[in-house]
Amino acid sequence: MDIQYNSWLTTFKQPFGAVKKGKTIDFTLFVDSFEEIQSVSLVVKKQQERIEIDELPMILFEENKYKCHYQVTKGSGLYLYCFKIKAVNQEGHAFHLFYGQSEFGGEGCQYITEADVSWYQLTCYSEEDNAPEWYQKACFYQIFPDRLFNGNPSKQINSPKKNTMIYGDESDLPFYIKDETGDIKRWDFYGGNLAGIKNKIPYFKELGITALYLNPIFEANSNHRYDTNDYFNIDPVLGTKEEFKELVETLHENNIKIILDGVFSHVGRNSRYFNYSGEYGEHLGAYQNPESKYFSWFNFFNYPDEYKSWWGIADLPQINKHETSFQEFIYGGGKSVLSYWSTYDIDGWRLDVADELPNFFLKGIRERINAYENQVLIGEVWEDASNKVAYGESKEYASHPVLHGVMNYPVRDQILALVNEQKPIVDVVKEMVTIKENYPRYFYYNALNNIGTHDTARIYTECGESYQKVALAFALLFMMPGVPCVYYGDEVGLAGEEDPDNRRFYPWKSPNTTLKKVVQSWTKLRESHLSLTEGEAHFLYNTRNDLFAIYRCVEEEESLCVFNFNDYEKDYLASDWYCDELNQFEVARMLQRFDIPKLNISKQHYLFLVKSKKSK
Template identity: 40%
Template sequence: MMRDQLYHHSHQPFYRSPFGAVPVSREVTLRLGGTLMPTAAKASVRLWREGLGEEIIAMSPIEGSETAKAVWEARFIALKKPGLVWYYFVVEHEEGVRYYGNNSQRLGGLGQMQMEAPYSWQLTVHRDQMHVPAWYKEGIMYQIFPDRFYNGLSRNKIRSPKKNSFLYGHWEDDPVYVKDPVTGSILRWDFHGGNLEGIIEKLPYLQSLGISILYLNPIFEAASNHRYDTGDYKKIDPMLGSEATFETLCQKAEALGMRIILDGVFSHTGSDSRYFNREGNYATLGAYHSKNSPYFPWYRFKNYPEEYDCWWGIDNMPNTNEMEHSFRSFIIDDEDSVIRRWLRKGAAGWRLDVADELPDPFIRELRQAMKETNPESVLIGEVWEDATNKVAYGERREYLLGDELDAVMNYPFREAMIRFFTEKDSGAETAMQLMSLYENYPREAFYSCMNLVGSHDRTRILTVLGEAPDEAGMGTQEKIQYRLPKKKRRRAERRFYLLTAFQMTFPGVPVIYYGDEAGMEGFSDPLNRRTFPWGSENQALLNWFKKMTAIRNGHEVFSKGDWQLLSTGENHIAFTRCFCSGDEGELAVVALNRHEKQSVVFQEKMPRSTEAPLTDLISGSQVILEGEWLTLELAPQTVMILLAPLKTTACEDDKVV
């Protein structure tokens, strides 16, 4: 490193301490080294503090050390209230002014020298004493699209079918939309008949899979099968069941160690709702029919009543005016508000649909109401990017600073996994993407991320890993009939085995999208929402999932342990997890090789040493450390999950590269 003219690595505690996000009023030390520093005339840190603006902090050489003025440092208080700090370095030298900032990928870590103002490193400052309930942070989540999971009624009866809907004759039928050929709008919503009784009946299956959290796509009354067009926030959709059925589900799930997360859709309602009532299916005076409606202030009309603000231009989903007093009271504040009501009925948390379209004050108030009602409830947000620096509608959002979301859906994790396992990114590039999140997110938030690889909004993960053709060039029937050819299917499954092992041993909450564990395929909506193939599951894949979830649940190190990259290469990634409680703990090494034909051999110095052998939880084989050094050979397309006991009084904090 000292051979570089300038050097700063934000992941190395010597150069930035403490690592990553920091609580308010925390002192931060930044150091800059390199061959230019001993003869530098002046060096400084250019800070930009959110809410305060620019500040130049003078640096000074570290005296009386072996660095011999080759390393300069600056200390400062990051921020006294939550926000972001950005920084880079300016060095004045006889050869001129040099700038040193973040790398061109803007992912943190090793920087690069520039002749002009460079990209800045990010420093996240959050509220002190952030807390996410352990039941969530240490759990495994399963996402259910209720209409397509299981019908628990006798003889597959479909209860309370909707007017002008389309009902499939067989559970196994492929879903297809009945659309207007001119406008593309849905003419008839299709239903398979899954319901809450079906989820109750399958709770033992979910327990056998190691699940402790159930995230349900919307279950409130609505016209569609996805139910993101809410018709009545305080009524379970009759096709799914009743309020009593929901309470029974919560009670029986809790008895088996599972909790329920509900989907909250508050940025818009359905046009076919008791609040808007465009279709006239409710007895209430809806906003569409009268400006005297109590719900009229909930919406934004442009040319009453036909033109109104709606979600992404879809006219059956009129947008709400979230900060309007009566709407906010109905959803959040009232004693029987939507948020409070369903928590009292047994829900343990909410997932906020399209969090980007909800104002920060709305999210803060919603969280406060949740914590007042149930301090151990959890609030998750749908955010598709790095949630610490997300800008939506011209505003930098404050999701993870301590008084809004407990967690976010980790779509960046999904993207990184897909790019690595389909060989678009190397192990080193993938590690940089994951380290960027680790650096930017408060630790509680990072360990609470909803680490999904499949969802109702994306093509099935097996279809992606099998590198199916681009569906944009395919017709409707062609997409319905498409299945991965045998060779591609085998490749997809082998990749999925490795990905699942990575997901179950990585910090955060692993999420299984219903049916992924059974080997389901499918392009985007509606084919990613096929019915669960009961009786036709891929048993080998299902057994692998059960093995991986058992490993996750059986060892605290995988939900609580520090995380540190160990080795990366073109085709491999290896990392360590370390967790201690009292004078005992566990050390884990997870190493995988994605290459189909070539083995990988690496030797790395371990961050912690143990005299006990490391046992592979998959094969049972053992590896002995040579002092502090670990040598591993990974066969093609294999993963090793090595574990050894530790005898120590404490684990080191802030494990980084």
């Protein structure tokens, strides 16, 4: 039996991708068989606490073609579907066949039993949730505050912490001093601070940066500050509240936005809320006093030394997010953490480990964020955020207006797979289109894209210290739908394996200016071409010459970037180009409009073209 369906082609499913609740979807299935077809149906179930299954008959409207219309009436969320065919073979025996997706969406495959089916995904969202305009057009720069620059005139360290190590030179490599159990015994600091960030505003502008994302800046013991000690204080090593206020004001004067890192899943063991060390007072904090107002924030198994901690790390006691006093503390009224820092005119938050914050908690944060004009809310999510299940809860990132967007780690994996030729281009394209299909359009374009962060190896190291491969990675980053984010130092070829090596000090004495110019060229292109911020996106591949291309278009213009990841030059050919969402005629017509002459694309290089649609 020949069954054909492709969720990425509008000849089979219309509209493409995620839909708004109440929307009607048109499905078409092709079935050709020697057996007698008795019925064809669409089977749909919604992923929720109680799974409800609908089976809709499909009508034969042309030879071998069946259709049906399905209206999404059960609210927003994640829907799954497949097709069911009932037939009778030549021996007169009735049987069923099922058709579901294969490894990705797009073309699927046949299954003999329903239990074996890999269901297609349909994301249904409640309403469009567009991020602030400034965010959609931004070029971000992520800063690990201790590692950018010391802005003090004499380079003195602000308020050095007790029992810590301060490096003698900025070129020293980061190194953890650990005890016999593997716990870090001495935290290391270089002395980067808020004054240093302020000092480098001219550099950000030169680079084309329009928004900063700072790793945590609140008082903590460590250099990374994900072990918050006090949510209402700036870490003294970084500076003061007055300096932070000046930083935000100066950034805004220079048309640069700033978002902070919100760590609300756990706190530091030595925080004023837990107070293991007693630093905040002998009888203050949950560890010191079971009568503490913070005691209910934590889950003790055997008080006081056995308690629930983040991923079993004793230094990070985990917060009970169901505790109402903690909810009020973080996102309640005018005295909450979110409200307090909004008085400093910040532009939004990135939520650490968003998966570990329950849906209701995220909604509470978003409601508070909505009280302030033009703030953005981004979550740290490492996988496809549309179908994420964490701690027994289906996350609502892509179906409800909770997060504006998420950090797009999947795109980093895809970019590395391309530039390092780790997978066939056609397979990477399927991964790209799957994310595009699963995300509502607004959510897809709100993703904060990266090719490296404080939690990953450096892009220069990942690319085998090849400047040309890093240049390709930056080109892909800026061509992809979403908002590009550059991790400090990546633009000048800073090397580093994973933590702590990926947190070296910025090499102000020996930057790679070639890569810097690459990033500058792309930030200028993004600023001047609407197709790179708002344009529809299609991913193309050439099966004959192993080339890849990203096409972007808006009503006024269209742009194209053709990539050669091989280590030898390739001829550009107008033929043999494919796109998983379009037929070959549409792809050929698209490329013909650019009128590309016969040329060679150098090894590990790219060709960027932009064309006004008004010109004929």
